[in-house]
Amino acid sequence: MIVAKRKPMGDIAKMVAPYKKVAVIGCRSCVAICLAGGEKEVKMTVSALKVRNRKEGREQQFEALVVERQCEKEWVKEVEDKVKDADLVLSMACSLGAQTIADMYPEKIVFPGLDTGFFGVPEEQGVWSEKCVGCGNCIIHLTGGICPVARCAKSMLNGPCGGSSNGHCEVNLEIECAWYAIHERLRLQKRLDLIEAVMPPKDWSTGHAGGRRTYVREDARLTQHQKKGKEGAQ
Amino acid sequence: MKAGSNLEKVLDSGQFAVTAEIGPPQSANPAPLTHHAKMLRGYADAFNLTDNQTAVVRLSSIASAAIIMREDVEPVIQMTCRDRNRIALQSDLLGASALGIRNVLCLTGDHQIFGNEKGAKNVFDFDSVTELSVFNTLRTEGKQVGGEVLKDPPKVYLGCAENPFATPYEWRGARLAKKVAAGADFVQTQAIFDMDMFEKWMDDVRGRGLDKKVHILAGVLPMKTAGAARYMKNKVPGMIVPDHVIDRMKNAKDSKEEGIKLCIEQIEHLKTIKGVHGVHIMAVMWEDMVPRIAKEAGLLPRPTFE
Numbered sequence: 001m002i003v004a005k006r007k008p009m010g011d012i013a014k015m016v017a018p019y020k021k022v023a024v025i026g027c028r029s030c031v032a033i034c035l036a037g038g039e040k041e042v043k044m045t046v047s048a049l050k051v052r053n054r055k056e057g058r059e060q061q062f063e064a065l066v067v068e069r070q071c072e073k074e075w076v077k078e079v080e081d082k083v084k085d086a087d088l089v090l091s092m093a094c095s096l097g098a099q100t101i102a103d104m105y106p107e108k109i110v111f112p113g114l115d116t117g118f119f120g121v122p123e124e125q126g127v128w129s130e131k132c133v134g135c136g137n138c139i140i141h142l143t144g145g146i147c148p149v150a151r152c153a154k155s156m157l158n159g160p161c162g163g164s165s166n167g168h169c170e171v172n173l174e175i176e177c178a179w180y181a182i183h184e185r186l187r188l189q190k191r192l193d194l195i196e197a198v199m200p201p202k203d204w205s206t207g208h209a210g211g212r213r214t215y216v217r218e219d220a221r222l223t224q225h226q227k228k229g230k231e232g233a234q
Numbered sequence: 235m236k237a238g239s240n241l242e243k244v245l246d247s248g249q250f251a252v253t254a255e256i257g258p259p260q261s262a263n264p265a266p267l268t269h270h271a272k273m274l275r276g277y278a279d280a281f282n283l284t285d286n287q288t289a290v291v292r293l294s295s296i297a298s299a300a301i302i303m304r305e306d307v308e309p310v311i312q313m314t315c316r317d318r319n320r321i322a323l324q325s326d327l328l329g330a331s332a333l334g335i336r337n338v339l340c341l342t343g344d345h346q347i348f349g350n351e352k353g354a355k356n357v358f359d360f361d362s363v364t365e366l367s368v369f370n371t372l373r374t375e376g377k378q379v380g381g382e383v384l385k386d387p388p389k390v391y392l393g394c395a396e397n398p399f400a401t402p403y404e405w406r407g408a409r410l411a412k413k414v415a416a417g418a419d420f421v422q423t424q425a426i427f428d429m430d431m432f433e434k435w436m437d438d439v440r441g442r443g444l445d446k447k448v449h450i451l452a453g454v455l456p457m458k459t460a461g462a463a464r465y466m467k468n469k470v471p472g473m474i475v476p477d478h479v480i481d482r483m484k485n486a487k488d489s490k491e492e493g494i495k496l497c498i499e500q501i502e503h504l505k506t507i508k509g510v511h512g513v514h515i516m517a518v519m520w521e522d523m524v525p526r527i528a529k530e531a532g533l534l535p536r537p538t539f540e
Contacts, residue, residue, distance in 0.1 A: 153345050154316075154356070158363035158412055160405070161342050162397030162424055163471040170471035171345045183402050196408060198416050201320065201364045201379055 001030035001121065002094045003128045004114040006041065013052050015111050016060070016090055022049075023063045023086035024113065025079060025101070027070040027093035034128055036114050037092035039066045045092065045113065070097025076104055083108060119150075136206030136213065142194050144185030149202075151178035157199040236373070236419065237391040239336035240308045241280040243539045244512075245420060245449040250505060251512030252533050253310060253422065253451055254278040254524045256302065258293040264301045267293070270521050271305035277525045278515065279536055280337055282422070285312040289349025296326060299335050310393065311335050314343025319359040320368065320379050327369055331388030339393040339422065340365040362394055363409075363416050370417025392417055397424035398435035400472035407438035414448045421448055422514040425455035427466075427475045429503060436507055445509030452504045455516045456497040456523055460484035494523060494530075501531040 006012075016022050024046050032038025046064045053060055063082050067075045070093035076083075083089055083101060088109050091098035095116040102110040118130035133150045139157075140147050149155045153171040159179030163170025167180040186192045204210070222230065235242060244251045254274065259266045274281065283298040299309035311330055313323060330338065342362040346354040360368065369392055371377050376387035394413045398406050410421060426432045432452070439445055457463050460483035467475035479496070486492030497515075504510050513533075517523050528534050 153347075154342055154358045154361065156342060156358070156361040158361050158409070160400065160402075160409075161361075161472075162395065162400045163344075164400045164402075165471035167401050168471075171347050173471070177401065180401055183405050192408075196412070198363055198367055198412050201360055201368060204359065 001033060001119070002096070002116060003034045003118050003120040003130070004031050004036045004094045004116045005034075006036050006045070006092070006114055007112070009045070009048050009052075012045065012090065012113055013049055016049065016088060017058065019060070019088035019109075021061045021063070021085065021087045022090055023065060023079070023082050023088070024049075024090045024092060025070065025083075025097075026064075026066040027068075027097050028066055029069045029071075029093075031093055031097075031114060032066075033122065035126075037094075037097075042066055042092050045090075067093075067097075070094075071100050073100060073104060076101055134207065135202070135204065136210075137203065139202075142199070143182045144189065144191070144194075146178055146182045146185060148178050148182060151176075151181075157202060158195075237336040237389045239280065239391045240539070241310065241337050242391045242419070244279045244537055247537065249537050250533070251449065251451060252278040252515065252528060252536065253280050253282060253512065254515040254517065254521070255282045255284060256298070256521060257284055257287070257518065258295065258298040260290065260292050262293065264293070267298050267301045268305060271302040271307040274521065274524055275305060275307050276536055277528045277534070279512075280308040280310045282310045282312055282339060282514070285314045285341070285343070286317065286349070287312075288344050289316065289346040289351065289354070291349070291351060296330050296333070296335065299330070300333050303334060308337070309335055310337035310339050312339045312341055313365070314341045315358050315360045315362065315365055316343030316346065316356050319357050323360065323365065324368070324372060324378055327372065327388050327390065328384075331390055336389060336391055337393060338369065338390045339395065340369060340418070341395055363412050366392060366394055366413055366416035366418055374417075391419050393420040393422060394418040395424065396421050397472050398426075398432055399424055399428065399474040403431075403435075404438075406435055407442055407444070410439060410444055410448070411442055414444055418448055420451060420511075422451045423453040424472065425453045425466075425516055426500065426504075427455075427463075427473075427479050429500070431474060433507065436509055440509050445511075449511040450509055451512040451514040452507070452510050453514045453516060454497050454500050454504070455518065456520060456527060457483060457489075457493040458520065459489050459493075460486075494527060497527055498531045501527070501533070 026042035119132040164177040285295040
């Protein structure tokens with residue numbers, strides 16, 4: 001999932017202050033699970049902004065909305081009227097949701113209410129951690145199911161470095177050393193031979209280093225005819 | 235002979251080698267480098283010029299090397315993977331070789347969070363092992379990572395660092411083996427304070443036959459105070475300082491003197507360990523002490539070659 005956190009309320013209030021009608025739009029997917037931009041967080045944000053406005057004598061109209069998945073146009077369409085009616089959209093989805101709305105309605109001003117962090121997983125109640133950087137060429141079959149690109153602070157392929165301290169990362173002693181964990185996992189599986197050989201330089205061109213990525217599945221695309229039919233149905 | 239550096243000659247001749255460090259200044263002034271080069275000439279076989287160590291911006295390692303070479307002092311440049319991608323690393327290696335620099339230490343590099351530019355974007359296109367393998371291929375076959383073959387490959391003697399005191403301990407020998415397989419000619423270890431643990435690591439290293447394939451230079455670091463010892467024990471990840479060392483520093487009348495004595499004793503001990511081919515003296519911010527340590531540890535005179 002995509003893990004995000006809400007921007008500080010003071011920052012959000014400052015961003016939205018110049019606009020009269022503000023549509024605050026959340027998302028029921030990842031950001032709801034990471035307690036950043038689901039229905040509850042949207043309502044809380046709107047309440048907090050209203051309280052500030054009362055204190056500061058500012059008048060603004062807020063519309064609290066949530067869509068199923070803000071990164072998909074079909075779901076955003078459901079709130080199109082509200083988007084069109086607003087002076088500003090404050091997206092409480094990840095940056096993908098915010099950009100989807102911004103791309104669909106180029107004349108609309110769309111601001112991010114969240115800071116999008118990473119691809120991660122919920123570890124326990126209230127704790128999320130990064131596990132993937134989307135390098136486009138997965139290697140975890142070689143590293144015991146643990147990604148060193150995402151989980152090692154230096155993305156080492158031949159770790160651990162000399163700063164691995166009691167199994168923890170030198171950059172943050174609260175975090176496990178990814179390579180220590182890889183070693184322990186492969187030792188358990190009796191597969192340490194996997195990391196004995198020198199791992200060659202990685203080709204980063206499959207990741208963001210290669211420029212913005214677009215994946216196309218020709219077999220899944222609609223034909224011109226199908227596209228027309230779909231437009232007609234709407 | 236791979237590169238013909240003085241360090242390579244000393245090690246190949248089977249003599250106990252000595253390397254030390256000269257820390258580049260946090261300024262554009264070359265004078266401290268020239269000063270240290272003049273003061274230290276003849277007290278070690280080659281001197282490491284750190285590469286923005288602990289991610290603090292300093293005069294660059296390659297430029298520092300060029301400056302001390304004017305004083306007829308041999309450099310070991312350090313090249314970390316933190317700040318340069320494969321284009322810059324390979325380019326700098328060619329440049330260093332063209333300047334006459336013959337010793338290169340390959341390092342992954344300290345994370346920028348420790349330094350004075352915490353907002354920096356790091357690179358880490360390689361780690362130290364991939365860096366070694368790429369540089370080794372470049373020097374032996376003239377071939378770049380991307381496959382292009384160069385007419386005049388760089389002439390360099392390749393080194394690396396290894397820390398016997400980082401976890402998992404049982405993997406540290408295997409990791410050195412990877413570096414040797416990648417092309418390391420010599421290795422400088424992390425500063426040793428726990429001699430028993432170092433001996434254990436050396437047992438593993440010899441067991442793997444690595445002492446026959448790579449020259450091991452054992453790292454020593456003279457300490458000035460008990461506070462410094464405690465700091466390294468508690469605050470520097472991957473550093474082990476036993477309590478008896480801290481106590482010895484604490485109980486000493488003159489802790490600086492004790493630090494030097496301890497360092498000399500360590501060198502004497504290291505000389506007796508099979509497979510240790512030299513020492514690397516890291517007198518951080520205390521370069522002036524290198525001549526005395528070298529002299530009193532019986533490391534002088536340093537060999538010279540025609």
